[in-house]
Amino acid sequence: MPSSERTPVSPGGQLYVVATPIGNLDDLTERARQVLAKADLVAAEDTRHSGRLLNHLGLNKQMLALHDHNERARVSQILDALSQGQSVALVSDAGTPLISDPGYILVREARAAGYPVSPIPGACALVAALSAAGLPTDQFLFAGFLPAKRVGRKTALESFKHQPATLVFYESPHRIADFMEDLIDVLGADRECVLGRELTKAFETFYAGPAGELLSELKADPHGSKGEFVVMIRGWEGEQGAEASVDADKLLAMLVKELPVKKAARIVADVCGLGKNELYQRALEMKEG
Template structure:
């Protein structure tokens, strides 16, 4: 059965450019031109986009800290028959951006919610990364504190789908360092920086190589990042790898310190260094 909507306005979820203004679709321009109100994450930022389009529209700030409080106003506007455009600072709203509560409440109230698709940093990055995209898991921004970030990465280590993260410039080096520690320096990854902008850059290779590329690039900690990591091998392949890792560890710890042996095996096996360190201690105690 088709969805039935109550009389009233429509909430349009409008994707906006992530850098290049030419990526704004003709439909998005038409919708922004026709709505009665624009609900924006940052009214100053989105106001500049409207000004670029030659539009002057009433705007309503809608962000993480006031989203719940804005629901009643938006429902009232829709009940009065007025259409609303929901936009974020860049890209597709709700993808690591505010809007979930509003969309949920509007749909629950029976009003129409219509997506106006366009730019999305995650999809743009995946399309150019050269990593498997038949299955991927979007993890957004991980915790800012290292302990929380390391714990989240540890939970994701065995995921076989390609992993996708967003990260800010002042944490990107710490993020990739944690990736090396938790996933091993040999895990394949690709970073997209400043997508669609003048200085768009991709870094690719093993996690250890990408960390070096960032450190060597004077601009490597500028701009916004999409971090993509190849998934872990399937369980049967992983089991075989674990057996090989045990054998290699046993050989190395007879000649080398445990920490150094664990680091070497992590680089060649793809298993996390901390996990191998613990395993090496167990083997040495036998």
């Protein structure tokens, strides 16, 4: 039975996925305050960090640590709380849980068990950064943190090289310079980028321009290696998929009227980056047609 058709095991048990501020505490929504105030249990990525937020709100709550290393072990404990009719609030250190933060396993298991899961929307670093970046947002691809080691990071960037959507990544301050160097090696120094640093905090900064210039700007800025980063990269603007195929057909149709099939196929393959054998067969069909 689809999860949307299941009856909750206990009518009172509910899991709330609560977005918390990414810097400025005033960004916590009133609804999030109310949910945290009523929650029987708060599952937090770091109980010390989230404890400070609860103290700021004047709340004294039962807390449970739920992070990348213990999430599977904690799920049964939280499901037990839900089975007793308790409300559980899931929070991460900052922003919206599950967005490059723990919680996926818990949410999936809670839904599979028939408990309602309600999102309490609020701050999210990637959305905040995109809204102020001035890059296309009709399509974007969020990939979170790339591998920490250079080989893995370059391999990942290579896979996004011809992605037309705006690319969005998170990066830590001590790796941002290495990230930009790899970005330049793989995507080129001229690829337009926007970096958002310390979003919503006192030293919020946006760097915008070609990747090569941004790397120099970061190195010249004494604060350039401080604070968490959102890295946004303009997507590839070359021909893609079906459009390239249509253009190839048009060009091929023109050339086979004037040139030998093999030569026409080779020229189109070079121009459009397509396979010569496939183009040769298509050219033969055009010639015969």
